[in-house]
Amino acid sequence: MKKIILFNIIIVIIIFLSLEFSLRVFSIITLQGFEKDTFYKNEGVIYHYPNISRTIMGKKIRTDNNGFRIPLEKINYKNNLQTILILGDSVSFGVGVNEKDSFVGLLRKKINYNLYNSSVAGHRLENYSFLLEKYHNKFQQINEVLIFLCLNDIVSHDGIVQKERIKIASENKNFWNDVRNKRLFIKLNFFLREKSTVFNIVKAVGTKNVKRHFDYINPYYENEIILNKYKNSLKKIIDYSNLNKINTRFVLLPYKHQIKNSCEHRYMVPQTKIKEMFQKLEYRLFDFSTDFCNKDQGYKLFLNFDPMHLSKDGHKFVSQLILKKGIVN
Numbered sequence: 001m002k003k004i005i006l007f008n009i010i011i012v013i014i015i016f017l018s019l020e021f022s023l024r025v026f027s028i029i030t031l032q033g034f035e036k037d038t039f040y041k042n043e044g045v046i047y048h049y050p051n052i053s054r055t056i057m058g059k060k061i062r063t064d065n066n067g068f069r070i071p072l073e074k075i076n077y078k079n080n081l082q083t084i085l086i087l088g089d090s091v092s093f094g095v096g097v098n099e100k101d102s103f104v105g106l107l108r109k110k111i112n113y114n115l116y117n118s119s120v121a122g123h124r125l126e127n128y129s130f131l132l133e134k135y136h137n138k139f140q141q142i143n144e145v146l147i148f149l150c151l152n153d154i155v156s157h158d159g160i161v162q163k164e165r166i167k168i169a170s171e172n173k174n175f176w177n178d179v180r181n182k183r184l185f186i187k188l189n190f191f192l193r194e195k196s197t198v199f200n201i202v203k204a205v206g207t208k209n210v211k212r213h214f215d216y217i218n219p220y221y222e223n224e225i226i227l228n229k230y231k232n233s234l235k236k237i238i239d240y241s242n243l244n245k246i247n248t249r250f251v252l253l254p255y256k257h258q259i260k261n262s263c264e265h266r267y268m269v270p271q272t273k274i275k276e277m278f279q280k281l282e283y284r285l286f287d288f289s290t291d292f293c294n295k296d297q298g299y300k301l302f303l304n305f306d307p308m309h310l311s312k313d314g315h316k317f318v319s320q321l322i323l324k325k326g327i328v329n
Contacts, residue, residue, distance in 0.1 A: 026270075032057055032058075034054065050064065058096070066118070083115075083116060088150070089119060091253060091306065095121065102315050103318040105286045106319040113328070126229075145246055146248075146327070149251065153255070154220045176313065209312050212307075213307035214307060235281060237322055238281055253308075253318070259292050
């Protein structure tokens with residue numbers, strides 16, 4: 001009996017390691033998580049530590065003196081060039097791909113500008129007016145700004161997310177929700193996300209990750225109070241840009257669930273609401289959602305089993321749209 005149990009354990013370990021190896025070799029799913037001492041928080045805003053080399057979602061990343069993402073081979077900004085400031089979250093940071101394959105990295109090779117990619121996972125719309133003013137005052141050469149909007153920008157700060165999770169937990173009290181909120185489980189979850197692709201694919205498939213993230217965000221776009229706050233945040237950015245003669249452009253990127261469902265009208269409410277705000281503010285929005293919808297197998301422009309982050313092909317597609325639409329020259 002002991003031999004049979006031992007044999008079965010060995011078989012399970014072999015199968016697990018084989019799956020882990022295959023998933024990594026064929027890049028079927030990316031690792032999640034990040035190394036310690038990657039981020040810090042100041043005045044309620046998250047930043048990357050300057051001059052670091054870390055691993056985020058399975059990819060090596062590097063930052064410059066300001067904590068901005070740069071290629072692994074260090075670059076030197078040129079004093080005689082104009083500078084474009086990139087504001088955004090993990091999508092424009094380019095998690096899950098090498099910097100050279102991100103749309104910012106690809107643009108570095110195509111346009112004659114310094115690109116300051118200040119994007120950080122967790123940034124929200126309400127952060128951008130603060131960061132715009134901060135970086136504009138710090139770097140006088142910045143007179144052009146690209147802001148990449150993602151649907152989760154409407155979640156204004158961590159507190160809302162926490163309150164929403166508490167609300168969901170209280171409405172769905174069961175054994176598993178109790179387990180999820182335990183500190184040990186949270187630590188184990190982060191450890192496995194960073195170390196095991198098998199865990200990530202089981203979790204993504206088991207929780208319907210792509211649909212779940214969209215279903216969580218979508219109701220925010222039916223809340224008039226939250227929508228009004230979003231609009232006010234946009235207005236602050238636009239007013240500051242106009243006052244200081246900064247050429248600020250907004251690019252809106254979709255969620256994978258929308259593309260997988262052929263951009264049916266019922267899934268596109270967030271884009272409709274955001275576009276209505278820009279029309280009222282009389283400011284231009286570059287919405288790439290339609291371009292993603294019209295792309296054959298557009299869902300492949302996202303990382304596998306990921307609700308919003310772009311694949312290598314997705315970053316290439318976005319860089320091409322930025323140039324094609326004349327957002328930068």
